[in-house]
Amino acid sequence: MALPIHQGGSFSSSTHRSDHDVFLSFRGEDTRNGFTGYLYSALCDNGFKTFIDDNLQRGEQISEELLKAIKSSRISIIIFSQNYAFSSWCLDELVEILNCKQNGQLVLPIFYKVNPSEVRKQEGNFEAALAEQENKFKNNIEKVQRWRAALNEAASLSGWHYENGNPEHKFIEHIMGHMYTKLSGKQLFVAKYPVGVNSRAMAIESLLDIKVNDVRMVGILGLGGIGKTTIAKAVYNGIAEHFEGSCFLESVREQSGTNDGIIKLQKKLLSSISRGKHLEVESVAHGTNMIRERLQSKRVLLILDDVDKSNQIENLFGNFDCFVSRSRVLITTRDAHVLSTLGKDCTIYEVKELDKQEALELFTRYAFQGNKLEEDYFELANQVLQYAKGLPLALTIIGSDLYGKTTSEWKSAI
Structure with missing residues (x-):
């Protein structure tokens, strides 16, 4: 049975402060001086505060600094490249990113010169990488199963697929358009x-x-x-x-x-x-x-x-x-x-006027703040609906004006 990915600490997106707009997860040997570097520059040039792990000390486990960076980002972008899964560091990052996704972080995968199905099904280089990881962590097979589940989940998310031969700058421009909408409010x-x-x-x-x-x-x-x-x-x-x-x-x-x-x-x-x-x-x-x-x-x-x-x-x-x-x-x-x-x-x-049911609903929401239309007001409300003729602006203004008033005040207003 597959093990759950989501374990350990998490954060609440409703209370946690975002220190970064974007966190980049990538295999440095594959893309740091190429695609990831260009993407990082584009994000920064467009005013997005982006975290990239340039000088972090590597070890067997993710550092506290990196965990903090992941948790304090609004969006994580995962750049799946040919050798991504050969890095246990990248795979641990991936698991932590998906933990944060459970609490509201947006996660966007980029499949850079790899097919999404290779990542999802762990085929090709990803099959070889996971076999190597199983051999390396033969005493902790649960960890590798968790990585497999994380790769499957992340590769099933909506993202972007870059194939050889296409202009990288155009591909990055397309991503920037999406990011600008997501991050600029x-x-x-x-x-x-x-x-x-x-x-x-x-x-x-x-x-x-x-x-x-x-x-x-x-x-x-x-x-x-x-x-x-x-x-x-x-x-x-x-x-x-x-x-x-x-x-x-x-x-x-x-x-x-x-x-x-x-x-x-x-x-x-x-x-x-x-x-x-x-x-x-x-x-x-x-x-x-x-x-x-x-x-x-x-x-x-x-x-x-x-x-x-x-x-x-x-x-x-x-x-x-x-x-x-x-x-x-x-x-x-x-x-x-x-x-x-x-x-x-x-x-x-x-644009057609609101039908009678729509008009009544809109008017009631303003005149009674969403409460049920009271029987004493039923005939008066019908008069307002006939007057407003299904125009939302009229129904909004009149309903707001009549809120909290007596039937006699309604009659006078009408």
Whole structure:
């Protein structure tokens, strides 16, 4: 029977302070002066505090310093190379990393010139390595069984597979896009009570179809207050990590009234798709060219929120011919004409009002703070629903205003 991997001390992710963004686990002889070194530089250049065991004293067991580094990292990246499993040190690291995974640490494997199935099933070099380890630790076979179980578990996680012949810098750029989303806190607050949001967001994600190898635009069309921005934020949170760069550009209409406002939008867009780097923009035209250059070099997710004129898009990046394959653009607007100027390349998703059940649920959550609708208020609540006509913003504002008030106060308000 296989032994459990997870033994010994652990930490609580809810209380433990993170000293490092990333911990790198790798076989130094294989990749330290090549792939791992390049990855480490890329992580540091992008502002991620990364631990790499450059000068730690080696011994039979992992040092306290290394254990502390693993436990105090938000993410562990395991670089499986041909000779990874020949190192008992690496295998002990792996077991400890998977202990931390049980307590909330994100673990991401990279299969560098090895097939994930070789690691999972311990075939090829990994078979030879484990046979050597069994011979070396014949008096502690439980330890080797634990290593086998750890390799199987880690190789079953979602990660990246690098094969010979592909440009390593492109591969590392792809990893950086994922890491930037995971570590930079780019998840957006959607809504206190996102009633009806998920189903609409899923419909839009289906239209965007991020697996298809083309450039896609979707316009979210609807009345003010119907939830376009809220839905767009949910879509962003759901798919942003799959792109090399991403940006949610809010209040485009409001900020596009002056050159300074346009440049501010351009700076935010440049910063987001350049992973936080500060770039100077001398003029609107200069900013447009800078954005176009960067959009031509990476797959991006761009959400333009509250657009009401097509020139607001043109001021940002000219036209859509600068987007590379598998990029996605989402535009929210109240004006169907804005989307029609984009032609047949833009698919329109028209947001419908909340149905009666959804509207009642959203209103009740605000008017009664999630408690059951009281019988004395039933008829009054129906009047509010008829007035609000399924608009989430109206239901939210009215519900919040009526919370804690008497029926007579409700009648007066209505």
